[in-house]
Amino acid sequence: MRKRATLMDVASASGVSRQTVSNVLNAPERVAAPTLDRVRREIERLGFRPHTAARALRRRRAAALGIAVGSPADRRLGNVLDPFLYELTVAARERDVHVVTFSAASAGDPMDQYEHLLGVQAVDGFLITDTRRDDPRPAWLRSRGVPFASFGRMWDEPGSTSWVDVDGSAGVAAGVRHRVAQGYRSVGFLGWPAGSPVGDDRRAGWLAAAVELGVHRAGCDASAPQDVNAAAEAAAPLIARLGSGGALICASDLLALGAWTVLRESGLRAGVDVGLVGFDDSDIARSFDLTSVRQPLARIAATMLEMITGAPADDEQPIAAGSRRHPFTESGGVLLEPVVVERGSSRTAPAPSHRPAPASPPHLTNGGTT
């Protein structure tokens, strides 16, 4: 595990005193412009997360953190950010902080909103979601010493320690393993078109588990945008190829719902004839009795609040303590394991083996499908 950069590291690298670094973070008006620039560059380069983040919060101007809420036009069925806002609200309350919403009118730069909310002292920091490549937000916030944490990897900044994310690859791989253990003869994957980091990560999990278990892969992989009709269209030929006794893992519950409609129209029973697994354990999964890979939203929220405030929840150890409970990755952030929630769409295997599922699933060689 890489050691996290300290304030002293920043001071050494910038050739200034600790106090100057502290001033850059807490009283930038006292620092000459060239020094300010130099120290901020080093803070960014080293991925330094100031503990003053917690201190700034404890100063309690607002005792509040801002979070963007997306417009209904951008909304997709099975959105995980709505239940996540609840979990953030709970986690914040436990640390005597409030959550303030702001509208992200465009998917673009919310920096004018950041400026406004900080300016009127409505918030002290931000909770970021929907991270992406070429994301301007982390650098903007860090350079101004504004505390933040993100749900979603900082794809551009491997060294950052301000993110929490879910290991989508591991979650999908677990979904594949459970299906093979249940006796499904083939396990296909319905994902998003290549190019989105989250989608590519989930597909990689299918591929890795399929290779590991010797599951047939050729032609068992399709993609569709996040839309139920497009998903149904992509799922139809895939389900025909997998055939009865096959299973399909999807990159989202919405994609799984598209596949579910295909099963219904084909007179195939989800779970009995074809196993179906979604991702996110959203209200879609609960409504349609879909097995799904659950992101541990409450734990993600608690970890983010802990990162910003330094205050652990009552039942947790501080992450700054010697023995860290959180699985900090080599690259810096916290990567949590999702859990597969089993429901009717996979519960009844086509050829039920009447022995309990083995602790370590058998490495089956798949003989081909249909």
Added chain:
Amino acid sequence: MRKRATLMDVASASGVSRQTVSNVLNAPERVAAPTLDRVRREIERLGFRPHTAARALRRRRAAALGIAVGSPADRRLGNVLDPFLYELTVAARERDVHVVTFSAASAGDPMDQYEHLLGVQAVDGFLITDTRRDDPRPAWLRSRGVPFASFGRMWDEPGSTSWVDVDGSAGVAAGVRHRVAQGYRSVGFLGWPAGSPVGDDRRAGWLAAAVELGVHRAGCDASAPQDVNAAAEAAAPLIARLGSGGALICASDLLALGAWTVLRESGLRAGVDVGLVGFDDSDIARSFDLTSVRQPLARIAATMLEMITGAPADDEQPIAAGSRRHPFTESGGVLLEPVVVERGSSRTAPAPSHRPAPASPPHLTNGGTT
């Protein structure tokens, strides 16, 4: 239109001066306890909404309003409160107010949360949703002079002027009229079990329009709880009775989605064979191309913020001005008309009439259904 109670009305009814009423609202510590109680009782009885609400906000301790966010366990697919939070956030921003979320752990009393948020000065007032009969919130807030407005009628307080709601009955009736005008031969209704004020209101709209248009009603009405599988079960016999050429109006998009799955399984095409209309224009309706009755969420949010802050949006007239733009009901609040958003599930009438739909739909007598 009933005149709204004024501060003077409260003063007369309580037998005190205007100044005393003002003190009750703004400086209760100056008022003797028995007087305080008497005046507060009259404020409640008369449904007086103090303009001081706006003044309290302008004093700007927090310049923020609290709103409860529900737990994922209580969440149902097609929830309209998630997009509504976005609209509230936008409407608040336009009036220089922020929205602070808090968690309503139980569906019960949020009053301990109210106390806490007011105590730490995190908010100045509240935005209420999910109103119900025997709702303790309005009286609690009013008796303490805390500004608030609700999305949803105050069912216990006909005189209150602090609510905005949508005329569900009118929305469903419009849905029925459009279907008859499109040539559907019968129009059934799938609602919730009797007893919920919102559900009963929507059913009343179907009944009124069916009577008005002479549409066959017996056996064309079913109910199910807000669950997609229960809805499918209830919709199946109803769709069989309505037959091809019939249409089904539902009290929610989730109920309509249940009916949609029945159509798919029966090989019937939504819109072409059976017309299908949901309610809420949620992400379900957009995902499944369902015609749906839309609640004007942005306007609801703007009206609520206007009620609390007294500040109209840039493009609006103040509601306190001589000519009110808002349709204040006789009973006090603001009732807005929903709009039917036409999509594929009703767009193609079974027997297309090639003339444009008449401005006022013909009063057809329905000859009975299958």
